[in-house]
Each structure stands twice: as structure tokens, then as C-alpha cells.
Amino acid sequence: MTAAAIVRSRTFPLALGLGSLVVAILAVEALIRVGAINRFIVPLPSQIVMAFERVIVEEDIGERFRLTFFEAFTAGAMITVVGVSLGLLLFRVNILRQATETWVAALASAPTVLMYPLFLVIFGRSAWTIIMMGFVAGLPPVILKTIEGLAGTRRVFIDVGRSFKLTAPQLFVKILFPAALPTIFVGVRLGLIFTLINVVGVEFLINFGGLGQLINDLAERYDLPGTYAAICFVILVSVVFFVITEWIERWLRPVD
Amino acid sequence: MAEAGRLRLTAAPPAWADPVTLVRVAIIMTILLAWEAISRSGLLYRDVVPSLTAIAAAIVKLASTPDYYWHLWVTASEVGTGLAIGGLSGLLAGLVLGANRMLSKSFEPYLYYLGPTPKIIFFPVMIMWFGVGPGSKVAMGAISCFFPIALSTAAGMRQIDKVLIRVGHSFRANAWQMAAKIYLPAMRHPTINGVRLGLGVAIIGTLLAETKLSNRGVGFLIIQAFSLFDMPRMYAMLIVLFVLAIGANALVGRLGGLSSIRQR
Numbered sequence: 401m402t403a404a405a406i407v408r409s410r411t412f413p414l415a416l417g418l419g420s421l422v423v424a425i426l427a428v429e430a431l432i433r434v435g436a437i438n439r440f441i442v443p444l445p446s447q448i449v450m451a452f453e454r455v456i457v458e459e460d461i462g463e464r465f466r467l468t469f470f471e472a473f474t475a476g477a478m479i480t481v482v483g484v485s486l487g488l489l490l491f492r493v494n495i496l497r498q499a500t501e502t503w504v505a506a507l508a509s510a511p512t513v514l515m516y517p518l519f520l521v522i523f524g525r526s527a528w529t530i531i532m533m534g535f536v537a538g539l540p541p542v543i544l545k546t547i548e549g550l551a552g553t554r555r556v557f558i559d560v561g562r563s564f565k566l567t568a569p570q571l572f573v574k575i576l577f578p579a580a581l582p583t584i585f586v587g588v589r590l591g592l593i594f595t596l597i598n599v600v601g602v603e604f605l606i607n608f609g610g611l612g613q614l615i616n617d618l619a620e621r622y623d624l625p626g627t628y629a630a631i632c633f634v635i636l637v638s639v640v641f642f643v644i645t646e647w648i649e650r651w652l653r654p655v656d
Numbered sequence: 657m658a659e660a661g662r663l664r665l666t667a668a669p670p671a672w673a674d675p676v677t678l679v680r681v682a683i684i685m686t687i688l689l690a691w692e693a694i695s696r697s698g699l700l701y702r703d704v705v706p707s708l709t710a711i712a713a714a715i716v717k718l719a720s721t722p723d724y725y726w727h728l729w730v731t732a733s734e735v736g737t738g739l740a741i742g743g744l745s746g747l748l749a750g751l752v753l754g755a756n757r758m759l760s761k762s763f764e765p766y767l768y769y770l771g772p773t774p775k776i777i778f779f780p781v782m783i784m785w786f787g788v789g790p791g792s793k794v795a796m797g798a799i800s801c802f803f804p805i806a807l808s809t810a811a812g813m814r815q816i817d818k819v820l821i822r823v824g825h826s827f828r829a830n831a832w833q834m835a836a837k838i839y840l841p842a843m844r845h846p847t848i849n850g851v852r853l854g855l856g857v858a859i860i861g862t863l864l865a866e867t868k869l870s871n872r873g874v875g876f877l878i879i880q881a882f883s884l885f886d887m888p889r890m891y892a893m894l895i896v897l898f899v900l901a902i903g904a905n906a907l908v909g910r911l912g913g914l915s916s917i918r919q920r
């Protein structure tokens with residue numbers, strides 16, 4: 401097999417990546433066992449693997465996952481409804497769009513998650529603080545991508561609709577929205593990612609809710625293998641969520 | 657008659673009379689008036705929505721407190737150090753992944769999928785590794801900015817025009833010259849974009865860590881204002897922080913010449 405063929409193959413790079421990960425984990429295990437790494441700071445990887453079962457069974461991870469999912473789903477539904485509506489409003493009222501689009505973009509880059517103490521005062525230490533933080537963080541990309549998607553609808557589609565004498569609501573439902581849907585979903589996906597990051601992050605910071613609180617609880621109990629296992633679990637959930645939304649985005653993308 | 661053939665020049669309206677500016681002013685005024693009305697109405701607790709004058713007074717007081725600048729300096733130095741460590745390692749990782757297709761296919765998916773995970777969950781681990789002092793905050797900043805910078809650099813490296821690389825080779829440029837004269841100038845735009853993204857998330861990572869466990873820095877001041885229920889001060893700090901964060905982001909873009917690139 402030539403070098404070029406190895407690079408082109410799908411399995412070799414995958415095996416190299418996974419193999420390197422396994423070697424790194426084994427190296428850490430060995431270094432801890434010989435005392436080169438303090439086991440009171442970094443637990444043995446084998447202990448972390450063993451801790452998974454304990455964390456899943458004893459810490460009621462199913463209920464915590466359900467709670468985090470509920471918070472992320474509620475915030476996700478809110479960013480979709482409010483974001484698409486606001487995007488549509490800004491698309492229809494051009495002067496409003498010109499006046500506020502840069503503000504929405506600035507809001508997208510602003511560190512809004514730092515407002516969580518403010519939200520704690522307004523909503524109390526409850527799921528609503530977490531949901532609203534997720535909502536604020538995830539809203540700007542949905543608005544921006546909705547405008548982009550609607551503005552990017554091909555002129556010929558709109559002309560076809562007009563030639564059929566469609567009313568404005570019909571034009572939106574039959575032409576504009578379906579044409580803009582792939583771009584809108586890109587915004588919804590970005591918004592959902594920001595929402596999930598903020599939901600788990602705020603759960604951790606205010607020690608309330610599902611998976612984020614679990615990490616905080618385990619860290620405060622100095623349960624090192626449990627903390628690492630919970631972090632791995634949250635990473636796994638994030639990656640699965642990311643992959644699923646990416647798959648849906650690809651499915652919605654029009655064929656060129 | 658002579659007037660009829662003369663080209664008529666209409667004077668451009670002054671900037672303040674531009675309809676977009678007027679709409680912006682109207683929106684801001686509406687928000688401020690609504691805020692003040694809610695504050696005075698007593699519908700919500702007065703301290704939750706303090707009056708605009710109370711917030712303005714808190715901003716002035718904050719700006720005239722030398723102690724605030726010390727905390728601001730602490731946060732800025734943590735963010736700066738985190739950005740330097742995470743940015744340089746991200747740049748290095750991006751260059752390696754961008755230059756080698758095999759390594760990119762093997763390891764870049766891990767960066768790609770780890771990038772959008774909430775980094776704050778690593779804070780307990782960072783405390784164990786680097787202690788409760790500034791080290792753990794710097795580490796949070798570094799972890800946060802590593803991913804966007806590495807991914808942007810790798811993408812930028814792959815987008816370099818092959819002709820430029822061949823020109824470099826034809827001049828027999830060594831590896832250092834290739835990096836300094838070809839790769840880095842050619843991938844300036846995506847790299848600066850990555851640094852901008854990295855700066856934003858480094859600020860967030862560092863400040864969130866400060867709000868969780870610290871006795872110094874702006875994050876600590878925000879959570880202290882929350883604990884004391886000093887709402888005008890908390891609003892003042894959030895407003896100043898937002899202005900500084902957005903300003904820093906714009907400054908990085910300007911220094912990196914993003915505006916000139918866009919105008920071309």
C-alpha cells in the first residue's frame with residue numbers, strides 16, 4: 401500500500417487516531433502507577449472506567465439527563481420560535497433590519513453567560529434561570545441565519561409564486577420558508593449548541609439541575625474518578641448531540 | 657433657462673437625520689424609557705430593576721475606584737496569559753494538522769467534536785491541577801481558546817494557494833522562511849478570525865472560573881455584588897464588561913487587518 405493510498409483510506413487514519421488515544425490513556429495509567437503522576441490529582445483511567453457504572457446507577461444519571469434535556473429542549477424550542485419570528489420580522493421590515501442586525505451580531509459575540517447572577521436574581525435558583533440563560537445565548541444565531549436564509553431565496557422561486565398569485569402568507573409558507581429552511585436550521589443548530597453549552601455551564605455554576613450539577617457535586621465530594629467519569633459522560637452527550645444535529649443539517653441541505 | 661440644464665446636486669442628509677440612525681435612537685430611547693418606567697412602577701422589586709440614574713452613578717463610582725482597575729488588571733492578565741498559552745499551542749496544533757493530511761484525518765475530528773463542549777466543566781479538574789489561584793483561571797482561558805484557534809489555523813493552512821507554496825519552494829525557502837513568508841501571511845485572515853473567536857471564549861472561560869472560585873478579578877467582583885445584592889453595581893460591571901469584551905474583539909479584528917481584507 402503506497403503512502404498516498406494510506407492517506408486516502410478511511411480506516412487507517414481512524415485507527416491511528418483511536419490507537420493514539422488508547423496509547424495515551426495506557427501511558428497515563430502507567431505513569432500514575434509508577435508514581436510519576438500524583439494519583440490524588442489524576443485518578444487511574446481504569447478507576448474512571450469503573451466509576452462509570454457507579455455514577456450511572458448511584459447518581460441517578462437518567463433523571464439528571466432528563467432534566468438537562470428538558471432545560472435544553474425548552475430553551476431550544478424558545479430560540480426556534482422567537483428567533484425565527486424575529487428574523488422574519490427583520491426580513492420584512494428592512495429599516496428595522498438595517499438598524500438592528502449589527503446589534504444582534506454584537507450580542508452573538510458578547511459574553512452573555514456572565515449575566516447568570518442577574519438571572520439568578522430575576523428568576524431565582526431554578527430551572528428557569530438555566531433555561532433563560534440558554535435562550536439568551538442561543539437566540540442571536542437563529543435570528544441572523546433566518547434573515548440570511550430568507551434574503552437568500554432565489555428570485556425565480558418568488559417570481560413563480562407571484563405568477564400563481566399567491567398571497568403574502570402563502571408565499572411565505574409555500575416558497576420563502578421551505579427555501580430558507582436549510583439555512584434556518586444551520587442557525588437553529590448553532591443556537592442549540594450555544595444553548596446546551598450554557599445550560600450545562602450554568603447548571604455547574606449555580607449547582608442546580610442535571611448533568612452540570614452532577615460534576616459539581618462529585619468534585620465537592622472529592623470523588624475524583626466519579627468527577628472524571630461525569631465529565632466524560634457530558635462530553636459524550638455533547639458529541640452525540642453535535643453529531644445528530646450535524647446529520648440533520650446535512651439531510652436538509654439542498655442537493656446542488 | 658441656463659438653470660434648466662445645470663446638474664442638480666441634492667445635499668446628503670446629515671448623519672443624525674439618516675432614517676436608520678433615527679430608528680436606532682428611537683429603539684434605544686424606548687428601551688431606556690421602558691426600563692425607567694418599570695423601575696419606578698414598583699411592579700418588580702426596585703433593586704432588581706434599579707433606576708437608570710442609579711446604574712449611571714454606579715458606573716461613575718466604578719470608574720473612579722482604583723481597586724476596580726486592579727481587579728480588571730488581574731482578569732486581563734489571566735485572559736492574556738491564557739490566550740498566549742492556548743493560542744500558541746492552538747496555532748502549533750493547527751499548523752501541524754493543516755500541513756499533514758494524515759494527521760488531520762486522524763486527530764482533527766477529536767478537536768472538531770470537543771470544540772463545542774462546555775469547557776467550564778473542566779474547572780474542577782483545573783483546580784486540582786493548578787490550584788485555586790490564578791493558575792486554574794489561566795488554564796480555563798487556555799483550554800477555551802485552544803480549539804477555535806487550532807481549527808481555524810488548520811483550515812487556513814489547507815486553503816493556502818498551492819501556487820504560493822510552489823513559488824516558495826522554487827526560491828528554495830527553508831521551513832522557517834516558508835512559515836514566515838508564505839504560510840503565516842497567506843493564512844492571516846482565518847487565523848485572526850480564530851484568535852477573535854478564541855479571545856471571546858477565553859474571556860468567558862476565565863470570568864466564569866472567577867465567578868465560581870476566586871478572590872480577585874472582575875468575575876469575583878460580579879459574584880460579590882450578587883452576594884451583597886448590590887444590583888446597580890452588578891449592572892454597571894456587566895455593562896462595562898460587555899463594552900470591553902466587544903471592544904477587545906473589534907480591536908483584534910482591526911489589528912489583524914480584517915476590515916481591510918473585507919474591503920478588497
